[in-house]
Structure formats: C-alpha cells, structure tokens
Amino acid sequence: MLIIPAIDLRGGKVVRLFQGRFDRQKVYSLDPVKAARHWARQGAKFLHVVDLDGASGGKSGNLAALKRILENIQIPLEFGGGVRNIKAISALLALGVQRVVLGTRAAEDRKFLDKAHKEFGGRVIVSIDAREGKVLTKGWNSSSAKNALDFAGELKDLGFKQVIYTDVSRDGALCGPNIAGVKELIRKTGLDVIASGGVSGLGDLKKLKALRKGLSGVIVGKALYEGKFTLAEALSLK
Numbered sequence: 545m546l547i548i549p550a551i552d553l554r555g556g557k558v559v560r561l562f563q564g565r566f567d568r569q570k571v572y573s574l575d576p577v578k579a580a581r582h583w584a585r586q587g588a589k590f591l592h593v594v595d596l597d598g599a600s601g602g603k604s605g606n607l608a609a610l611k612r613i614l615e616n617i618q619i620p621l622e623f624g625g626g627v628r629n630i631k632a633i634s635a636l637l638a639l640g641v642q643r644v645v646l647g648t649r650a651a652e653d654r655k656f657l658d659k660a661h662k663e664f665g666g667r668v669i670v671s672i673d674a675r676e677g678k679v680l681t682k683g684w685n686s687s688s689a690k691n692a693l694d695f696a697g698e699l700k701d702l703g704f705k706q707v708i709y710t711d712v713s714r715d716g717a718l719c720g721p722n723i724a725g726v727k728e729l730i731r732k733t734g735l736d737v738i739a740s741g742g743v744s745g746l747g748d749l750k751k752l753k754a755l756r757k758g759l760s761g762v763i764v765g766k767a768l769y770e771g772k773f774t775l776a777e778a779l780s781l782k
Contacts, residue, residue: 545753546590546761547778548738549583549768551576551613553606553625554596560766564673564680564712566600572769576609577616583768584617586775590642591621592740592763598626599647600683614640624671625683633660637667645708647671648681651688651695654702661702670699671708671740674725680712692725696733706736706760714742716766721748723755730758743767749778 552559554569558579562568573579580591593613597605604626613621623636624645633644643666650657650670660668673680674692681688692709699707709729711722721742730737739752740763752762768775 545749545759546738547588547749547775548590548592548761548763549588549775550592550594550740550763550765551579551583552594552596552765553609556606556609559596560716560769561596562716564675564683564715566596566683566685568716576606577612580613580617580621583775584619587779588619588775590619590761591617592645593621593623594645595623595625596683599624600685602626602628602648602682604632610641611639622669630656630660630663633664633668637664642667644668645671647673648683651679651681651690654698657699658702661704666705669706669708669738670704671710672696672699672729673710673712675712693729693732696729696735700733700735704735706738708738708740708763710740710763711742715740717742718744718766718770718772720744721752721762723751726752726759727755730755734758736760738763744772746773746777746781749781753781 557571558573559569559571595606620642622643623641628649636644672692679688679690726739738761743764
C-alpha cells in the first residue's frame with residue numbers, strides 16, 4: 545500500500561481544507577517546494593498535488609508552484625485541479641507530471657473521459673470525490689446526481705483500472721477514513737482504489753492496509769501536517 549503525502553495549493557501556499565470547505569482553510573507552509581522536499585526526505589515515493597484554485601475556478605492557478613516542485617524533487621507526482629481539456633493534460637505531462645488527476649470534467653463528460661483514457665492510458669486517473677454517495681464537482685462546491693458507485697462502474701467500462709476515492713465529509717476532519725465505502729467500491733467494481741480523506745493516525749492506516757487486495761494506496765494530508773505521525777512511521781508499518 546503506497547502512502548502518498550498530499551500537497552494542496554491555494555494562492556501558492558500549502559493549505560488544508562476542512563471537509564472541502566474553502567472557508568475552512570489552514571495554511572501549513574508558504575513554500576510548496578520546502579513541503580515537497582520534506583516528504584521526499586522522509587521517504588515518499590509519490591506525491592499528490594492539488595491546485596485548489598483550479599478545482600474551484602476551472603483554471604489552473606498554481607502552475608508556477610508546480611513547476612518549482614518538479615524542478616526541485618526527484619520523486620514522481622500526480623497533479624489535479626482544474627484540468628478540463630486534452631490540451632491541459634498534454635501540457636502537464638510535458639512539464640514532467642507523472643499522472644494527471646481528473647475530476648469535474650470526467651464526471652460531467654463521458655466523451656472527454658473516453659478520449660482522455662484512449663490517448664493517455666494510465667497517465668490519467670479519475671478522482672471520485674463524494675459526499676453521502678453523491679459525486680461532487682467544481683472544487684467540491686457542486687453535488688451532481690451521479691452516484692459514486694455508478695460512476696466507478698462507468699470508469700471500469702471505459703477501461704480504467706484504478707481510481708482515487710475521497711469521502712469529502714471526512715477530508716481534513718481527522719475522523720477516520722470511510723473504510724466501509726472503500727470496501728464496497730473495491731468489491732462492487734474490482735477497481736484498484738487509492739483511498740483519501742479522514743486518516744487520523746497510524747491505526748487508520750493499519751485498518752486500510754488490512755483490506756489488502758484492491759487497495760493500492762492512501763493519500764494522507766492533515767494527519768501528517770498536524771504531526772499525528774511521521775511519514776517514516778507510516779512507511780514502516782507492517
């Protein structure tokens with residue numbers, strides 16, 4: 545199970561939101577490069593970087609910070625937030641991003657999703673961001689009528705093998721991950737899942753790790769920034 549530190553960017557700063565709410569923000573660093581280097585030194589093999597300005601506004605607002613991160617670390621990263629056309633995906637991959645995360649456009653436009661998968665394969669991954677089983681879009685500000693499990697089924701039908709699943713009601717809340725939701729997603733779709741949202745301590749990681757088959761990774765944000773455990777401790781879990 546891959547442990548993936550999250551770097552959420554807003555206005556060039558490293559922040560965390562509470563349950564996806566932009567009015568409940570806490571700044572953890574003014575220097576995204578410093579944060580990325582910190583996780584790399586602690587042993588991170590992969591980073592999850594989100595452009596919150598892009599996610600909410602539909603246009604990337606933190607590309608300068610992304611470029612500086614890419615120039616200063618040697619580990620791969622995935623990047624998402626406001627990526628809503630094929631040209632943007634191509635540009636990010638050319639910049640050095642290992643994998644592009646799709647959200648809003650993926651949930652709203654099946655033709656775009658199909659084209660992105662056919663053109664880029666595993667270089668794109670979809671993040672299913674949900675609250676009470678419903679998919680959220682536009683920086684978690686809008687709830688669609690689409691059910692998370694149904695959407696996951698669509699992704700499998702299109703050929704996707706892996707998804708990110710975030711329970712937004714738990715994200716940044718340090719209340720424990722939605723393990724039941726993750727298990728259901730794995731069982732009903734057969735997709736490999738990267739779980740995100742709610743990790744509060746090493747105990748949560750142990751519970752997720754116990755799922756074994758089907759869970760390929762977990763994205764951790766606030767728990768690391770708040771010092772609930774170190775990345776080195778997480779990586780040493782048996």
